[in-house]
Amino acid sequence: MSVVPRSAAVRFDGVDFAYDDERVVAGIDLDIGTHDFLGIVGPSGSGKTTLLRLLLGILEPTAGTVHRTPGLKVGYVPQVETVDWNFPVTVSEAVLMARPQRRFWPRTTASERADVADVLGRLGIGDLADRHIRQLSGGQQQRVFVARAMLRRPDLLVLDEPTSGVDVRTRHEVMHLLGELQESGLSIVVTTHDLNGIAAHLPRLVCINKRIIAEGSPFEVLTPANLEATYGAPMEILEHGGMPLVIDRAIVPRRGIG
């Protein structure tokens, strides 16, 4: 790990990763800024999660380097679909487990209780501390894991498919929350499959399919050529409310759109 210029929190420099002989990502050059809000889009198996794991240090590149700013604190929010919702933890227990145990006896101190109450309050779930995690709505469940990551006071928040499998209202809640956190000074990276509901609303996108296909604003990245190169299927782009809207070209004539 080496030092990066102040403008970038993390820099991928010619990064490859392969399992045995199977290359998962190749030639990745990417900067993640200190107040970035970056979306990574691509089809299943395109290397999105591998890119996140390289960013988090769970995986080491097989070639190239991932440079991180010294002292950079990263909070990670996994896909909620990977969570065991029957696990016996209350909201406060789920959040507090991220705080290292400083004393031998694991009793929660007054300052730890105050920190948990503070982060839950900031995320609007302060009154749910004693609830079991299964007894929450989709948006509240996502907030619990954002709260757990926030308890570490991260500089960079990384979320893997934060809106996968959630309803429209929850998606709005999550996006609104992430927007607020980014405005408060955090750098945020999300992976998503949802081109219209999430990607088109982000200030910066990276389109990936083993390698980076395109990088820039949604209008620069969400083009028919880039999307065909990424997904291998023809797509149309419309403009709606000042944002790009991706339409599957196969359905356009039948729907009478475009």
Added chain:
Amino acid sequence: METFLEPFQYEFFRNGVIVAVLTGALCGLIGTFVVLRGMSYIGHGLSHAIFGGAAASAVIGLNFFVGAGIWGLASALAIGRVSRRGIIGSDAAIGVITTASFAFGLALFGLFGQAQKSTDALLFGSILGVEPIDLWVTAAVGVVAVLLIVGRYRALLFTTFDPEVAAVSGVRTGRIDALLMLMLALSILVTMQVLGVILIAAMLVIPPTITRLLTNSFSRMLWGSAVIGASCGLVGMTASYHLDIASGASVVLTGAALFVVVYAITGRTHRPERTVAESPAEAPTITPVTSVTPVEG
């Protein structure tokens, strides 16, 4: 009452009860992690593997704890090595290595003429096999387990609940997993005399399963499982004396009976919980534009 307390006048019974209470509590504590990590099969397998070591120790006259302990550790390492090759899953590796070890133990007992009595005692548990040294060894393992769980409480919880995020957050998950496996192997070793090979896995699973029905909190499940495990040990051993049945069977049946009662009561009072997102009235979804189904005509 006098009849009920009668066995407590015998030293061998008092020793047996103390060991059963300690092992019940120990199984409850370690079993909480076993159940929540879905490791029940490892517990079951390790106890069978250690049987081979116990048999070998008896045949060559080696101390039970030394021989069976080394054997259990070697089996755990072998399971890890075979499953790391990737072609065979860890469940299959456990199945092959532990059953082979178990069969080896049976063969040794058969060949060297210690068959029936020793085999039955190790398979189903026997209060007569409990010696004062067992009491001290069990107490020592129990103290180590409590110190480990208290001192590494949050790391154990985080690694059990979400190992990947725990690792990203700086928890040394490999070390925590290794400590837990070591504690599991030691717990099985000291529990074998009372519960027997066949029934150890049941006591690792039953107390945490009962407490899971009673609480949604991890800490209450952990310590509650220890209390329930210890209670099953006390009641089961007493019943074992009065009913003249194997101590392991008696302790496990006590736990199973308690599970049935708790399951029946919580089944009446608790409806399955449903998240708000799962509620049809509150979870409107709109099909994304990128996946609209074509309409004919």
